Amino acid sequence: MKATEDWVCDSYSVDIWYLAGKNEDQLHLWDALILLNPLPPPEDLSFHVTLEKFCAGRCQFPNQPKRKLLQILDRAVQGQIDVHGHSLNLNNEQPYTFSSEMTHLDRWFSDLHLQVIGSRLPVPTAIDVATIDNALRRNELPFDGLADVASWLGLTDPRYTTNPPSIKIRVNPPVDLILPECSLAGDQLRLVLHAHSRFDVSRVGLAVRAVPGKVLESRKQINSEINWKRVHNGRRVGNALIHLNQANSALAMLMIGESTVRRQWFIDPAKASNNRLIAIQHFDTDLRMVRQALLEPTDSVRFEKGVAALLFLLGFTPVLQVETDSPDLVVTTPGGKLVIVECMIKIADFRSKLGKLVDRRGSLSKALQASGHYFHVDAVLVCAQPSDQIAFDTVELGTRQVILVTREDLASAFGRLRFPGSPDELLEKCFARLATACSAPNV
Numbered sequence: 001m002k003a004t005e006d007w008v009c010d011s012y013s014v015d016i017w018y019l020a021g022k023n024e025d026q027l028h029l030w031d032a033l034i035l036l037n038p039l040p041p042p043e044d045l046s047f048h049v050t051l052e053k054f055c056a057g058r059c060q061f062p063n064q065p066k067r068k069l070l071q072i073l074d075r076a077v078q079g080q081i082d083v084h085g086h087s088l089n090l091n092n093e094q095p096y097t098f099s100s101e102m103t104h105l106d107r108w109f110s111d112l113h114l115q116v117i118g119s120r121l122p123v124p125t126a127i128d129v130a131t132i133d134n135a136l137r138r139n140e141l142p143f144d145g146l147a148d149v150a151s152w153l154g155l156t157d158p159r160y161t162t163n164p165p166s167i168k169i170r171v172n173p174p175v176d177l178i179l180p181e182c183s184l185a186g187d188q189l190r191l192v193l194h195a196h197s198r199f200d201v202s203r204v205g206l207a208v209r210a211v212p213g214k215v216l217e218s219r220k221q222i223n224s225e226i227n228w229k230r231v232h233n234g235r236r237v238g239n240a241l242i243h244l245n246q247a248n249s250a251l252a253m254l255m256i257g258e259s260t261v262r263r264q265w266f267i268d269p270a271k272a273s274n275n276r277l278i279a280i281q282h283f284d285t286d287l288r289m290v291r292q293a294l295l296e297p298t299d300s301v302r303f304e305k306g307v308a309a310l311l312f313l314l315g316f317t318p319v320l321q322v323e324t325d326s327p328d329l330v331v332t333t334p335g336g337k338l339v340i341v342e343c344m345i346k347i348a349d350f351r352s353k354l355g356k357l358v359d360r361r362g363s364l365s366k367a368l369q370a371s372g373h374y375f376h377v378d379a380v381l382v383c384a385q386p387s388d389q390i391a392f393d394t395v396e397l398g399t400r401q402v403i404l405v406t407r408e409d410l411a412s413a414f415g416r417l418r419f420p421g422s423p424d425e426l427l428e429k430c431f432a433r434l435a436t437a438c439s440a441p442n443v
Contacts, residue, residue: 003112003256003257003258003259004070004073004112004171005070006203006256006257006259007112007171007173007174007256007259008036008066008069008070008171008174009038009066009174009196009197009198009199010065010066010198011063011064011065011196011197011198011234012036012037012038012063012064012066012069012174012196013036013037013038013039013040013041013060013061013062013063013064014034014035014036014037014059014060014061014064014069014072015034015035015036015037015041015058015059015060015061016032016033016034016035016058016059016060016072016081016083017032017033017057017058017153017154017155018031018032018033018055018056018057018058018081018083018088018153018155019031019032019056019149019150019153019155019156019158020054020055020056020086020088021053021054021121021124021128021158022052022053022054023091023121023122027055027086027088028088028089028090028091028118028121028165029079029081029088029089029090029091029118029165029167030121030155030156030158030165031150031155031156031158031165031166032076032081032088032155032166032167032168033154033155033167033168033169033170033389034072034073034076034081034167034168034169034170035170035171035172036069036073036170036171036172037172038172038173038174038196038199039234039235040062040063041060041062044060045058045060046058046059046060047141048083048084049136049139049141049143049149050084050086051131051132051135051136051139052131052135053128053131053132054132054135054146055086055088056149056150056153057083057084057153058153059083059084073169073171076116076167076169077114077116077169078096079092079096079116079118079167081167089118090116090117090118090119090165090166090167091118091119091120091121091164091165092118092119093119094119096116096117096118097117098114098115098116098117099114099115099117100113100114100115101113101388104408106412107260107263107408108262108263108264108411108412108414108415109261109262109411110259110260110261110262110263111170111171111172111173112169112170112171112173112259113168113169113170113171113388114168114169115166115167115168115169115388116166116167116168116169117164117165117166118164118165118166118167119164119165120164120165121158121164121165123158123159124146124158124159129145129146129159132145132146133145133146136148136149146159147348148348150348151346151347151348154347154385154389155389156347156389156391157348157391160350160351160391161391162391162393163391168388168389173256173261173262174195174196174199174256175193175194175195175196175199175201175204175238175254175256175261176193176194176254176261176262177191177192177193177252177254177262177264178192178193178194179264179286179288179291180286180288182252182264182266182286183266183285183286184244184247184249184250184266184267184268185268185269185270186268186270187243187244187245187246187247187268188241188242188243188244189208189210189240189241189242189243189244189247189250189252189266190239190240190241190242191206191226191239191240191241191242191252192237192238192239193206193226193237193238193239193240193254194235194236194237194238195228195235195236195237195238196234196235196236197231197234197235197236199236201226201228201236201238203256203257204223204226204238204254204255204256205221205223205253205254205255205256205257206221206222206223206226206240206252206253206254206255207219207220207221207222207223207252207253207255208220208222208242208244208250208251208252208253209250209251209253210244210245210246210247210249210250211247211248211249211250211251212246212248213244213245213246213247214245214246217245218244218245218246218247222240222242225240225241225242226238226239226240227239227240247268248267248268248271248273248418249265249266249267249268249271249418250265250266251263251264251265251266252264252265252266263415264415265414265415265418266286267281267417267418269281269282273418273419274313274417274418274419274420276312276313276315277313277417277418280309280312280313287313287414287417290306290309290310290313291414292306293305293306293309294306294307294310294384294410295384295407295410295411297345297384299345300343300344300345303343303345303384304320304328304329304343305320307328307329307341307343307382307410308320308329310410310413310414311329311331311341313417313420314413314416314417314420314423314426315333315334315420315421315422315423316331316332316333316339316423317331317332317333318330318331318341319331326360327340327341327342327357327360328341328342328343329341329343331380333423333424333427334422334423334424335422335423335424336375337376337378337423337424337427338364338368338375338376338377338378339377339378339379339380339427340357340360340361340364340377340378340379340380341379341380341381341382342354342356342357342379342380342381342382343382343383343384344381344382344383344384345383345384345385346385347383347385347389347390347391350381350383350390350391350392353381354381354400354402357379357381357402358379358400358402361377361378361379364377365377378401378403378427378431379400379401379402379403380402380403380404380405381402381403381404381405382405382410383404383405383406383407384407384410385406385407386406386407386408387404387406387407387408390404390406392404394434394437394438395438397434397438398434398435398437398438399438401431401434403427403430403431403434
């Protein structure tokens with residue numbers, strides 16, 4: 001909670017998503033997400049659905065005092081959220097357990113994260129689900145059943161997960177780099193930051209590392225070189241123009257006190273050694289459109305194009321399929337490997353996409369063998385959602401030999417584009433990690 005107190009400011013906003021079902025005459029949370037954001041939501045998307053054995057909804061509270069925000073988080077850590085007049089709790093037959101992505105060492109964007117994990121609940125019966133589905137379809141704000149409302153909220157349908165119920169807490173930072181406005185060109189690194197109007201910018205730490213650079217001169221702290229402007233429209237803008245000797249690329253490291261906020265590589269397009277990167281960046285400055293398609297997807301077609309672009313930049317040869325009854329992408333490697341890729345932006349599609357991927361790999365493998373081509377076909381499932389929001393079984397992925405690529409993987413891939421390495425070796429490493437994960441204890 002110490003980092004939370006350092007980050008959260010008065011007038012932060014809070015957004016709460018939740019799904020709950022009745023068990024033994026008491027509503028218990030199936031899944032919930034609490035997000036604290038320095039900016040107010042662009043529009044109010046709050047709603048609430050209450051049925052006899054079920055409730056779901058979203059609550060948005062803009063411009064809240066810090067004291068109230070910390071109270072909401074404190075209750076969440078105790079397994080409780082208060083929404084639309086309801087107090088919803090995680091099942092606590094066993095003491096709550098906790099996990100956090102903040103222990104992951106290779107994060108590029110590091111929001112504060114905590115997952116409060118409750119005790120398992122019985123899976124809702126088919127009769128209960130049918131009752132919920134019908135009631136949701138009759139509701140004033142209609143949804144096509146439990147699966148639809150869970151997908152709309154980005155939460156996990158309790159029928160399709162082996163994970164216990166949980167409350168996920170995320171706190172976005174009060175200061176961040178504005179990536180579309182940052183650039184590296186001609187040994188000049190331009191960085192633009194936006195800070196919350198009430199955040200003490202003296203607590204910002206900013207460091208850079210130039211590559212190849214000049215020995216130790218390529219590494220330095222630069223927070224004193226940020227020129228902070230006056231508050232305007234609820235935010236304070238900071239600019240820094242840093243000269244870096246012999247900089248083909250530069251890593252910026254943004255911190256608040258002792259907590260990392262973001263690590264971001266910037267590449268000088270005129271010096272990039274990856275000619276594919278030069279070609280794409282010539283028309284898409286700093287890969288803004290590719291980043292947006294992958295990390296802020298609005299529709300599946302655009303997401304598939306973004307995945308294809310990223311694979312191309314990494315040295316693969318992808319092709320988007322015109323036929324709809326086919327994998328989203330067929331990909332080859334310089335070493336002759338053949339890969340089929342399915343893409344999804346909704347977690348509700350996970351089971352169907354995984355099944356289709358395995359079936360299509362089998363069908364393609366048989367067709368290749370029948371024609372005398374004994375190619376091994378690999379399978380990759382790319383999801384726009386973070387890993388903690390996807391209900392998947394690592395052992396099942398290992399058994400089916402399917403690589404799962406999540407939002408974290410997509411974000412980190414941008415950091416390796418200047419020196420992408422071998423696509424064949426990248427595939428081998430992915431399968432090696434999958435095998436290691438499957439053999440780990442308690443998987």
